[in-house]
Amino acid sequence: MVWPGALSMELTCYHALHNRFLVAPFGTCPDGDRIGQLCRRHRADGMLCGLARPGEEIFLRIWNADGSEAEMSGNGVRIFARALLDAKIWDRRGGTIVTAGAVVGCEFTERGEVVAEMAPAELEESALTVTTEFGPAVGHGASLGNPHFIIPVRAMPRDWRRRAATIAVHPKFPNRTNVHFLRVLDPRHIAIRIYERGAGETASCGSGAATCATLAHRHLGCASQLQVHMAGGILSVTLAENWIRILGPVVRIF
DSSP: OOOOOOOOOOOEEEEEEEEEEEEOOOTTTOHHHHHHHHHHHHHHOOOOOOEEEEGGEEEEEETTSSOOEESOHHHHHHHHHHHHHTSSSSOOTOOOEEEESEEEEEEOOOTHHHEEEOOOOEEEEEOOOETTEEEEEEEEEESSSSSEEEOOSOOOOOTHHHHHHHHHTTTTOOOOOEEEEEEEEEEEEEEEEEETTTEEEOOHHHHHHHHHHHHHHHSOOSSSSSEEEETTTTEEEEEEESSSSEEOOOOOOO
């Protein structure tokens, strides 16, 4: 699929718990190098490019800050849903967004929060040990259409960023992976720190919150409704047999 690019365009910028994305004009998408330049200029974690397919289905391409393409982003989908609402393409009932990795239903609460609902996360039940220069890291692989590696800890390591950067590009993950350190606060609250492939440390991550909540519920004694505490704020995650739902604010910046 070839999309039109543009030498100049009017971008919109939103954040979801300070996970910051640029939104390209509907139906346009620059190339990866240009996206990387724009993300650096505007201190964004990525860019979102949307296109209507036959039948008015919304197809979303998601780009990381380094110009690489991602299959899925929980916050990115919620931000694009808000952009569709602001552009009056959608009303408050929402609709469906298709990404390379997932089909996501979106709607809006009376308080203006954006809800994203999708198929449950895939979780590797057996732990995986990744050997790095910092020693072994024991965690679980997971996917919500994009790859994650989740490391449960009792306390956040002070050097977690350096550890995560090494794990993200480990040979065991040929397509790279998002890395999360997960700490249980109580049965209904967890805290995570996030290192995303193609962006580095981010203040929040919707798909990361969802996959970490899945691991916490299945293996760490947590409830099926969780508040996920991240550097940028708290995202609500609800787990069910056939779906997973994330809920939180989205704010337009410029």
